[in-house]
Amino acid sequence: xxxxxxxxxxxxxxxxxxxxxxxxxITMICAMFLFGTFFAxxxxxxSVLEQVQKxxxxxxxxxxxxxxxxxxxxxxxxxxxxxVNQTTFKSKQQALDLMKENLKDNQDLFEAYEGENNIFPASxxxxxxxxSLATEIEAKIGAMDNVKKITSxxxxxxxxxxxxxxxxxxxxxxxxxxLIISITIIANTIRLTVHAxxxxxxxxxxxxxxxxxxxxxxxxxxxxxxxxAAGITILIVxxxxxxxxxxxxxxxxxxxxxxxxxxxxxxxxxxxxxxVILGIGVGMIGSSISMKKYLEV
Amino acid sequence: MGVVFQDFRLLPDKTVxxxxxxxxxxxxxxxxxxxxxxxxxxxxxxxxxxxxxxPNELSGGEQQRVALARALVNNPTMIIADEPTGNLDPETAxxxxxxxxxxxxxxxxxxMATHAKxxxxxxxxxxxxxxAGVIVRDDxxxxxxSGK
Numbered sequence: 001x002x003x004x005x006x007x008x009x010x011x012x013x014x015x016x017x018x019x020x021x022x023x024x025x026i027t028m029i030c031a032m033f034l035f036g037t038f039f040a041x042x043x044x045x046x047s048v049l050e051q052v053q054k055x056x057x058x059x060x061x062x063x064x065x066x067x068x069x070x071x072x073x074x075x076x077x078x079x080x081x082x083x084v085n086q087t088t089f090k091s092k093q094q095a096l097d098l099m100k101e102n103l104k105d106n107q108d109l110f111e112a113y114e115g116e117n118n119i120f121p122a123s124x125x126x127x128x129x130x131x132s133l134a135t136e137i138e139a140k141i142g143a144m145d146n147v148k149k150i151t152s153x154x155x156x157x158x159x160x161x162x163x164x165x166x167x168x169x170x171x172x173x174x175x176x177x178x179l180i181i182s183i184t185i186i187a188n189t190i191r192l193t194v195h196a197x198x199x200x201x202x203x204x205x206x207x208x209x210x211x212x213x214x215x216x217x218x219x220x221x222x223x224x225x226x227x228x229a230a231g232i233t234i235l236i237v238x239x240x241x242x243x244x245x246x247x248x249x250x251x252x253x254x255x256x257x258x259x260x261x262x263x264x265x266x267x268x269x270x271x272x273x274x275x276v277i278l279g280i281g282v283g284m285i286g287s288s289i290s291m292k293k294y295l296e297v
Numbered sequence: 298m299g300v301v302f303q304d305f306r307l308l309p310d311k312t313v314x315x316x317x318x319x320x321x322x323x324x325x326x327x328x329x330x331x332x333x334x335x336x337x338x339x340x341x342x343x344x345x346x347x348x349x350x351x352p353n354e355l356s357g358g359e360q361q362r363v364a365l366a367r368a369l370v371n372n373p374t375m376i377i378a379d380e381p382t383g384n385l386d387p388e389t390a391x392x393x394x395x396x397x398x399x400x401x402x403x404x405x406x407x408x409m410a411t412h413a414k415x416x417x418x419x420x421x422x423x424x425x426x427x428x429a430g431v432i433v434r435d436d437x438x439x440x441x442x443s444g445k
Contacts, residue, residue: 207323213322
């Protein structure tokens with residue numbers, strides 16, 4: 001029952017100190033919004049990079065003499081390799097058709113290669129889950145039976161990996177900076193509200209309240225404001241996010257690049273966790289620390 | 298032990314009732330006990346009809362009576378009053394003194410620090426004079442100045 005009173009006091013404080021509540025709420029929403037927006041961008045950049053990396057394949061050409069059984073055996077072996085995402089079979093006929101399509105004006109050239117005379121080899125397009133394993137996987141496939149030749153775009157792969165690495169490091173650094181800014185802003189707001197009520201705190205002390213009796217309503221108030229701010233910010237970020245994603249999806253940039261963006265439900269969990277830690281954690285720790293000064297009467 | 302201050306020290310955003318009840322919550326009284334005890338003390342100090350008002354809506358004397366109610370609510374054996382009349386006009390000061398006297402007659406020790414000469418002189422209670430932190434006088438029924 002003692003704790004009931006403390007919780008009720010905390011809730012009452014939220015509504016009693018409307019001005020302080022509003023200021024804390026707005027400050028927290030701004031800080032969280034900043035962090036959340038960047039977080040959403042970062043997650044998307046990451047996701048796009050991963051997709052681009054996965055679409056970078058190596059082409060494994062198969063010996064002409066290989067039987068259907070040997071080909072499917074080869075496919076099983078490739079699929080079993082660590083780091084292989086997907087294998088797509090391209091038959092001799094498909095290879096010929098592709099070539100024909102690429103050289104539309106010279107169809108007569110290919111007549112001699114139809115059917116039995118098809119000189120184009122069948123192949124597997126192998127995509128990878130992790131580009132850093134490309135060299136290793138190539139070596140392993142190269143050692144398998146019935147493999148004629150492997151082509152891959154090593155230069156593209158290394159460039160892409162370097163870019164991805166750079167972008168990830170940049171995102172990491174900016175995230176940490178934004179997190180520190182958010183924590184500082186929130187902690188400062190708490191300090192101000194506690195300072196504004198220092199007289200109240202000292203009166204409570206004089207009447208004989210214990211430190212924990214004074215502290216808990218403040219902490220509960222901080223938690224409530226933190227949760228409120230987190231909820232409101234998620235709604236705002238979600239609405240803006242959906243709008244931006246839809247706008248981008250309407251243009252055909254994504255199709256040209258062959259990638260898709262994350263939908264809000266896919267990142268909302270991570271954002272929510274970050275907000276809860278930011279809101280409740282900083283709220284609790286911040287109010288305890290800033291109250292310490294005034295509790296020592 | 299209850300304490301009364303010269304400047305009342307009431308919580309500004311709590312009503313009279315809540316201010317008094319606060320002292321009971323601190324000692325972890327049951328809600329039932331609180332609901333019974335608070336109105337009782339408020340009627341003792343004559344503020345039953347102002348229970349829902351906030352301190353800034355009350356006069357100085359009324360605020361001091363709230364502080365007194367808060368000091369009394371836990372049935373202390375002793376009340377310490379630090380210049381309880383210091384911020385009040387003489388007439389209101391006497392209201393508070395009469396209240397303290399009544400509380401005293403009900404069996405609560407009242408220790409009061411004051412420099413209100415006329416109050417000390419007419420109360421004729423035990424007077425302890427302290428000078429520079431040293432007790433220089435302790436009269437059973439004394440006045441403000443020694444030898445009176």
